[in-house]
Amino acid sequence: MGMDRTLTRKVLLGVTGGIAAYKAPLLVRALVKAGAEVQVVMTPAAHDFVTPLTLATVSKRPVLTDLIDRAGGGTWNDHVHLARWADVMLVAPASANTLAKMAHGLCDNLLLACYLSAECPVFVAPAMDLEMYRDGSTAANLATLKGRGVRTIGPETGELASGLSGEGRMTEPEAIVDALIAALMTASPLRGKRVLITAGPTQEAIDPVRYIGNRSTGKMGFALAEEAAALGARVELVAGPVALRTGRAGIRRTDVVSAAQMAEACKDLFPAVDVAILSAAVADFRPARAADRKIKKGGKVPELVLEPTEDILAWMGAHKRPGQLLVGFALETDDEQRHAEEKLVRKKLDLIVLNSLRDEGAGFGHDTNKVTLIGTDKKATAFPLKSKTDTARSILARIEALLSHA
Ligand code: CTP
Numbered sequence: 001m002g003m004d005r006t007l008t009r010k011v012l013l014g015v016t017g018g019i020a021a022y023k024a025p026l027l028v029r030a031l032v033k034a035g036a037e038v039q040v041v042m043t044p045a046a047h048d049f050v051t052p053l054t055l056a057t058v059s060k061r062p063v064l065t066d067l068i069d070r071a072g073g074g075t076w077n078d079h080v081h082l083a084r085w086a087d088v089m090l091v092a093p094a095s096a097n098t099l100a101k102m103a104h105g106l107c108d109n110l111l112l113a114c115y116l117s118a119e120c121p122v123f124v125a126p127a128m129d130l131e132m133y134r135d136g137s138t139a140a141n142l143a144t145l146k147g148r149g150v151r152t153i154g155p156e157t158g159e160l161a162s163g164l165s166g167e168g169r170m171t172e173p174e175a176i177v178d179a180l181i182a183a184l185m186t187a188s189p190l191r192g193k194r195v196l197i198t199a200g201p202t203q204e205a206i207d208p209v210r211y212i213g214n215r216s217t218g219k220m221g222f223a224l225a226e227e228a229a230a231l232g233a234r235v236e237l238v239a240g241p242v243a244l245r246t247g248r249a250g251i252r253r254t255d256v257v258s259a260a261q262m263a264e265a266c267k268d269l270f271p272a273v274d275v276a277i278l279s280a281a282v283a284d285f286r287p288a289r290a291a292d293r294k295i296k297k298g299g300k301v302p303e304l305v306l307e308p309t310e311d312i313l314a315w316m317g318a319h320k321r322p323g324q325l326l327v328g329f330a331l332e333t334d335d336e337q338r339h340a341e342e343k344l345v346r347k348k349l350d351l352i353v354l355n356s357l358r359d360e361g362a363g364f365g366h367d368t369n370k371v372t373l374i375g376t377d378k379k380a381t382a383f384p385l386k387s388k389t390d391t392a393r394s395i396l397a398r399i400e401a402l403l404s405h406a
Helices: 019-033 044-048 052-059 079-085 096-104 110-117 130-134 136-147 173-184 219-230 259-272 312-319 336-346 388-405
Strands: 010-015 037-042 088-094 122-126 156-159 165-169 194-199 234-239 251-255 275-278 285-287 306-308 325-332 351-356 371-375 380-382
Touching: 010 019, 010 079, 010 110, 019 037, 019 052, 019 088, 019 173, 037 044, 037 052, 037 079, 037 110, 079 110, 088 096, 088 110, 088 173, 096 110, 096 122, 096 136, 122 136, 122 173, 130 136, 130 165, 194 219, 194 259, 219 234, 219 251, 219 275, 219 388, 234 259, 259 312, 275 312, 275 388, 312 325, 325 336, 325 388, 336 351, 336 371, 351 388, 371 388
Parallel strands: 010 037, 010 088, 088 122, 194 234, 194 275, 234 251, 275 325, 325 351
Antiparallel strands: 156 165, 285 306, 351 371, 371 380
8 A cells, every 4th residue: 555554543442242252362463563652442342252361461561350350459450541541542343332322421331431431433343243343233323423523434335144145244443454554644744744743952062072962862763753753744843962862763863963954954944944843952062162073181170151042943943834823832941831932932933842940750761751831822831741752742742733723
């Protein structure tokens, strides 16, 4: 198919009781291979057709069935958090019984509770015998679900478990994954867009061996690059000195060391991009002159004379053409929101990502971050502490919205 076959999404996979459940492990495999994280929730009836052990092994997560985990001492399987965790819910195979319960709001197992709690897109891959599929009640239930935004994948026409041939066969696992990719990944307004992302610290030479640097690791910028590429963007990643690698196709990387080199690379790239996200921690000052030989101790203590570096973000704000989106980061310590808003206006940004240094687990070096997004309407959206990957997704979702309103 040529296209990037990735599904970098958290999939809540509901498996119901039907013969086609024997294909559920293959479906999990195909989802994982495409890059998805999969949490399987089975109905009690599904246990007759496929073992939880197999599904837990291929998904690398314990499989859940009941609202209450009796074996685990009566703990509650939290359907609200499960549903929130998911980027997408897929019920495959979806039996006539589960479709009927979904259509009517029944809630007597964990899968149904998750469905009722889900705010994410929901897909069902029906699988049943020809007559059951043709039956008026099944058709009505499917119509009800579609009316509520549930999307169907299949069923296909073919050989059925009954030995009959007709409509009702579950779509093959690989084709289900393709359908999800087509629905979730190609719809992004970022697809085909050129996105410039700066990441990491800069190093400003004092002499050949010493520099002024900062604690940035580049993780946030690299997460943005990975996730933007996963959405189909063509990413230009300009990275300061970091110990990170990029694995994904669709990311072109330019490595730089100093603020001046980062500015030069960015100015070259900026005219051709649709979106620029400046997450790098660029030095604001550099030694006015770097010594060309290592400064020796002995003699008098050297004084460092500093000069300002160029503000890349401000340069872009001054040079952006209509339609170009500019996203900056702010790291404030006091009166955070007001300072961030001022920066947004002063540098002509479309969006500013306010980083909190005060929150545990946020900022430099951590794998998690806690940000607030502020747009030109000054409305602030605060996100909870979450992985830098999830934070990147939230930032990109906002950019997607800006692109589609443009
Ligand atoms: N930035 C930049 N070039 C610089 C300095 C910063 O592109 N030379 C970008 C950063 O990548 C970030 C944003 O500017 O997106 C905010 O940087 P920050 O240091 O927080 O703010 P300043 O603009 O330096 O404002 P101030 O020091 O006044 O708070």
